[in-house]
Amino acid sequence: MSLLASTVNDLRRSNVGPANDKHSATVHPEARHNRTSGPVIYKDVRASLPHPDLTSHPPSTLPTMRSPWFLAAVASLVVAEDGLAGWLRYAPIPSAECYHKRLPSAIVTLNSTVGSPVHTAGKELAQGIEGIFGKNLKLVATSDKAGSEPTVTVGTVAAFIDKNSGAKFPDLIEDGFHLNNERGALYGTFHYLSLLARGNASDFTLTSNPDAPIRWTNEWNNMADGGTHGSVERGYGGKSIFFWDGKIRDDLTRAGQYARLLASLGINAAVVNNVNANASTLTPANMDGLARIADVFRPYGVQLGLSLNFASPQVLGELDTFDPLDAKVVKWWHGITDELYKRIPDMAGYLVKANSEGQPGPMTYNRTLADGANLFARALKPHGGIILFRAFVYDHRTLNQTLDWKADRANAAVNYFDHLDGQFEPNVAIQIKHGPIDFQVREPVSPLFAHLVKTPSVVELQVSQEYFGQQAHLVYIAPMWKEVLDFDLRVDGKPSVVSDIVSGRRFGRKLGGYAGVSNVGTNTTWLGSHLAMSNLYAFGRLAWNPKQTSEGMLKEWIQLTFGHDQKVIDVITKMSMQSWPAYENYSGNLGLQTLTDLLLGHFGPNPGTSDGNPWGCWTRADEDSIGMDRTVWNGTGFAGQYPAEVAARYERIETTPDNLLLWFHHVPYTHRLKSGKTVIQHFYDAHYDGSAVAQTFVPQWQSLKGHIDDERYEHMLFRLKFQAGHSLVWRDSINQFYFNKSSIPDEAGRVGNHPYRIEAEDMELDGYQSYRVSPFETASKFHCVVTSSNSTQGTASTTLSKIETGTYDLAVNYYDMALGNSTWEAYLDDKLVGRWHGDFEYHVGRASSPYIDGQTATRITFKGVSIRKGSKLKLVGKPDGKEPAPIDYVSILPEGIAD
Ligand code: GCV
Numbered sequence: 001m002s003l004l005a006s007t008v009n010d011l012r013r014s015n016v017g018p019a020n021d022k023h024s025a026t027v028h029p030e031a032r033h034n035r036t037s038g039p040v041i042y043k044d045v046r047a048s049l050p051h052p053d054l055t056s057h058p059p060s061t062l063p064t065m066r067s068p069w070f071l072a073a074v075a076s077l078v079v080a081e082d083g084l085a086g087w088l089r090y091a092p093i094p095s096a097e098c099y100h101k102r103l104p105s106a107i108v109t110l111n112s113t114v115g116s117p118v119h120t121a122g123k124e125l126a127q128g129i130e131g132i133f134g135k136n137l138k139l140v141a142t143s144d145k146a147g148s149e150p151t152v153t154v155g156t157v158a159a160f161i162d163k164n165s166g167a168k169f170p171d172l173i174e175d176g177f178h179l180n181n182e183r184g185a186l187y188g189t190f191h192y193l194s195l196l197a198r199g200n201a202s203d204f205t206l207t208s209n210p211d212a213p214i215r216w217t218n219e220w221n222n223m224a225d226g227g228t229h230g231s232v233e234r235g236y237g238g239k240s241i242f243f244w245d246g247k248i249r250d251d252l253t254r255a256g257q258y259a260r261l262l263a264s265l266g267i268n269a270a271v272v273n274n275v276n277a278n279a280s281t282l283t284p285a286n287m288d289g290l291a292r293i294a295d296v297f298r299p300y301g302v303q304l305g306l307s308l309n310f311a312s313p314q315v316l317g318e319l320d321t322f323d324p325l326d327a328k329v330v331k332w333w334h335g336i337t338d339e340l341y342k343r344i345p346d347m348a349g350y351l352v353k354a355n356s357e358g359q360p361g362p363m364t365y366n367r368t369l370a371d372g373a374n375l376f377a378r379a380l381k382p383h384g385g386i387i388l389f390r391a392f393v394y395d396h397r398t399l400n401q402t403l404d405w406k407a408d409r410a411n412a413a414v415n416y417f418d419h420l421d422g423q424f425e426p427n428v429a430i431q432i433k434h435g436p437i438d439f440q441v442r443e444p445v446s447p448l449f450a451h452l453v454k455t456p457s458v459v460e461l462q463v464s465q466e467y468f469g470q471q472a473h474l475v476y477i478a479p480m481w482k483e484v485l486d487f488d489l490r491v492d493g494k495p496s497v498v499s500d501i502v503s504g505r506r507f508g509r510k511l512g513g514y515a516g517v518s519n520v521g522t523n524t525t526w527l528g529s530h531l532a533m534s535n536l537y538a539f540g541r542l543a544w545n546p547k548q549t550s551e552g553m554l555k556e557w558i559q560l561t562f563g564h565d566q567k568v569i570d571v572i573t574k575m576s577m578q579s580w581p582a583y584e585n586y587s588g589n590l591g592l593q594t595l596t597d598l599l600l601g602h603f604g605p606n607p608g609t610s611d612g613n614p615w616g617c618w619t620r621a622d623e624d625s626i627g628m629d630r631t632v633w634n635g636t637g638f639a640g641q642y643p644a645e646v647a648a649r650y651e652r653i654e655t656t657p658d659n660l661l662l663w664f665h666h667v668p669y670t671h672r673l674k675s676g677k678t679v680i681q682h683f684y685d686a687h688y689d690g691s692a693v694a695q696t697f698v699p700q701w702q703s704l705k706g707h708i709d710d711e712r713y714e715h716m717l718f719r720l721k722f723q724a725g726h727s728l729v730w731r732d733s734i735n736q737f738y739f740n741k742s743s744i745p746d747e748a749g750r751v752g753n754h755p756y757r758i759e760a761e762d763m764e765l766d767g768y769q770s771y772r773v774s775p776f777e778t779a780s781k782f783h784c785v786v787t788s789s790n791s792t793q794g795t796a797s798t799t800l801s802k803i804e805t806g807t808y809d810l811a812v813n814y815y816d817m818a819l820g821n822s823t824w825e826a827y828l829d830d831k832l833v834g835r836w837h838g839d840f841e842y843h844v845g846r847a848s849s850p851y852i853d854g855q856t857a858t859r860i861t862f863k864g865v866s867i868r869k870g871s872k873l874k875l876v877g878k879p880d881g882k883e884p885a886p887i888d889y890v891s892i893l894p895e896g897i898a899d
Helices: 029-033 068-076 096-102 117-133 157-163 182-197 253-265 284-300 327-343 369-383 409-420 478-485 498-503 530-544 550-562 566-587 644-651 658-664 679-702 710-742
Strands: 106-109 138-140 151-154 214-218 269-271 303-308 349-352 386-390 428-433 457-462 513-517 757-759 764-766 768-772 783-787 794-800 806-815 823-828 831-837 857-867 871-878 887-893
Touching: 096 117, 106 117, 117 138, 117 151, 117 182, 117 253, 117 284, 182 253, 182 550, 214 386, 214 457, 214 530, 253 269, 253 284, 253 530, 284 303, 284 327, 327 369, 349 369, 369 386, 369 409, 369 428, 457 478, 457 498, 478 498, 478 530, 478 550, 478 566, 498 513, 513 530, 530 550, 530 566, 530 710, 550 566, 566 679, 566 710, 644 658, 658 679, 679 710, 710 806, 710 857, 764 768, 768 794, 783 794, 806 823, 823 857, 831 857, 871 887
Parallel strands: 106 138, 106 151, 214 269, 214 513, 269 303, 303 349, 349 386, 386 428, 428 457, 457 513
Antiparallel strands: 757 887, 764 794, 768 783, 783 887, 794 871, 806 857, 806 887, 823 831, 823 871
C-alpha cells in the first residue's frame, strides 16, 4: 500500500502559485474506480487501512456515538490534559484494536532525510496510528525493507513515480495533497489522521487543494521590549515562544510544536515578530537566531516571515535616511535580505506596517506606499520571497472629530491605496484587515477588496481576541469571519465574494490569501484558554477552504480536542455558536463597534473613550442622537467607497441592515429599527439578552463535569464564571452610560434599578470609605468603597432585614486591579461564606489596569447560600500593595436572577 503526496520541492516558490477552483476535499473518480484508498493512499494494496470517510456516518464497524458501549469507552479516556497537543492528541478511538489486522506494519517514507516534511509526515503517521489505534508501525526507507509486511508509503509524486512508473494522479496545485510538494504529503497525512481520529472510515481517495497560496499567521511578538521580557502585543496566552530579552530564545521546543499545529491546518508561513517591528531584529546575532527558528519550522513545511521596521537603515544601519528611493537605502535592504536568505534559504518573505500608528514609512519622504512596498519586493525577488504590505495605514494625528463632520478613519485605506493599484511589483500582496477600522465586534467588509483589481490582496483576521474579551470571554469568531468571506462586493455588478477576491480567482491573480493574527504564547493552552483554540483551528481551516461552515469546523475541532462524547460535542457547539452574538449584544451592537476602553487595554467597557480623541473609532453620541454618518449625501462619504450596488444599500437607512445601522447612519435614540424597537430600547434589551446568554455558559459547561478531564473542565469553568460576571459589568456600564446621555428610561424599568443590590457605600463602613469611580458607569450608583489610606483592613456590614429567609446566590462585585492582590472575605452572622483574592491577572492573560474601572470590575458568586431574614452580612477587605480591596456592591439573588 502506498501513501503519497507529490512533487515541486522548491518551498521558496511555493507561495506564488495559481489558486485553483478545486479547493475542497474531493473524491478522485479514477482513484475510486481503481479502488485506491485513503486520502493520500495509493496502489499496491497489500493491506488496507481503515479509510477515511467524508460523510458524517460512522463506519459500520464502529459503534454509534450514542451507544452505552461507546460512552463507557469515553469515560475511560477522561485523563488530565493541559492543551499543549491542541487538536493533535491522537486519542484512542473506540474499538481501535479491531483495526489492527487491517493496519499496515510499516511506513515507507520516500524521503528519509531527517527534517524533511515527508520524513516528518512518516513520523507523524506512526505517532498518530499508535495513539489512535494503539499499533506501532516501523519507519523504513523502501518497501523492500518491509519484507512481506503490508506497508503505507509517504512521499512526493516524483519520488513515487520514480519507483512506480505509470502511476496517475489527480490535478492539484501547490500544497494540495494527493499530489504536490513535500508539504502536501505532510498536509495529507495530517488530514488523514484527523479523519481517523474522528472515527471516520470508508473506501475512497481524497484529494484536496488549498483555496489560496498565502496562508500565514502573524505573531505580534516583541523582539526588544524594554525589559518586559518576551511580551506579545495583544497576546493573552503568556510570553513569546520565540523571543526573550531582545534575543531569540535558546530553547525553541515550543516553536517547533507550534509549527506542527500550524502544519496540521495547512498554514505555510508564520511571521514571528510584531508588525510594530524593532530594527534590532536584523542584527547579525538575531538573524542567526531567526535561522534557528526557521530550522525548527522547516520539518513542518512552515516558512519563516519577518516584520520590518521601515526606518531600519537609519536606526540600525546608521544611514542618514530611510527614503525608499535613496540608492544607499536600496543597497542596505538588498544586503540585509541577502544576509537573511544566506541563513534561511526558504524564508517566506516580509510583512510591513508603514505610516500607521506612529510607525515610519515611505510617506515620511513624500514617497508613495507603492515605492515603499516595491523596495522590499525587489530585494526579495531573486530569492523567491514575497512581501505582504499592510493596508492598515492611517494617521491618527490628523483626525479631528470635533471640527470635521466628514473626517473618518474608515476612509483611509481606500484613499491611500486606490490609485496605487497596478503600481506594485508582482510579489507584493496588500494585507487588508477584514473591516475598515480594526477587528471590531461588527464592521462591514473593507471596501478596499473591491478596489485592488491588479494587485493581490490578503485578508487579515485576528485570532487573538483583542476586542473580543481577550480569551477571558468565550467568543467563537468563525461565524463572523464567514460573513466577511462570503460577502459579495458586486464589483462591476458581478459576483465578487471576498474569498474569491483574496484567492485570486475573481480578478485572475496568482497571489493572495489569508493572514491570521494569532499571538500564541508559552501557556500550555497556547492562546490562554482551551476553548479559544477553536478560533485558531477555524482560521487555518478557512484559509484552506473558506466554504466550510462555522459549525462544521467547530464540531471537527471539538471531536479532536475533547473526544467523541456526543454530549460534549453538543454542549460546546451550542455555547460556541451562541458566543459571538451574545458578546456583540453586551459589548456594542447596531454597528457601534466594541465599546471598550480604547485608550487602555481594549478589554472592559468604556464607551466614553470612543469619542473625543483622534483614534477615529467614533460614535458621535450626544444627548439626542448617535452613530457615524458615513453616507455620501451628508456624511463622510465612506458608503460611496463600495461598488454601486453595495454603496446604494448602505447609503439609505431603509436598506442598511440594523446590525450596521450606526456604523453608517447618525440617528436619534428614538429612531425605530426594522424590529419596531427604538435604538435606545434595543441597546437596553440587547445588553440584557447578551449577558443573559453568558450566564447560561456556566451551567452548560457544568453539565460536562465527568465527560471531560477535570483539568480542562476547571480551567474553563473559572473563565466562564468570570465571563458571566463581566458580561453584567458590560451590560450595566453601557446601559448606564446611554441612559445618562439620552435620559430615556428603559421601558422594562431595569436600567438603573437593581432591587437585589446593596451598594457597598451604603453599608456600615469601618476602615473603608466611599470612592467616586471614573468612568462613572463602571460602578453601580457610580461609587464603590476602598480601604482608607492607613487601614490594613476594611469592613462593610449590613443587616439583611428586607429579605425573606431562604436560599440565594450571593454575588459580590469588586475590582481586581493590577496593583496588588487584595483579599476579601464574606461572612453571614460571622460565619465565613467565602474568601477570594485579587489575583485574576495571574490566571488570565487579559489586559489589566491599575484603575478602578470596567477592565478591573468583576464579580464572584456563591451559589445556594442559606440566608435568614435579619442576618448580618459582613464583607472584609484586606488591601495589598496599592490595591485598596475595592467593593462595588452585593447582590442577594433568588435563583435564576442576574442582577
Ligand atoms: C500591532 C490595533 C492594535 C495594535 C496593533 C494595530 C495593528 O491598533 O490595538 O496593537 O499593533 O492594530 O494592527 O497594527
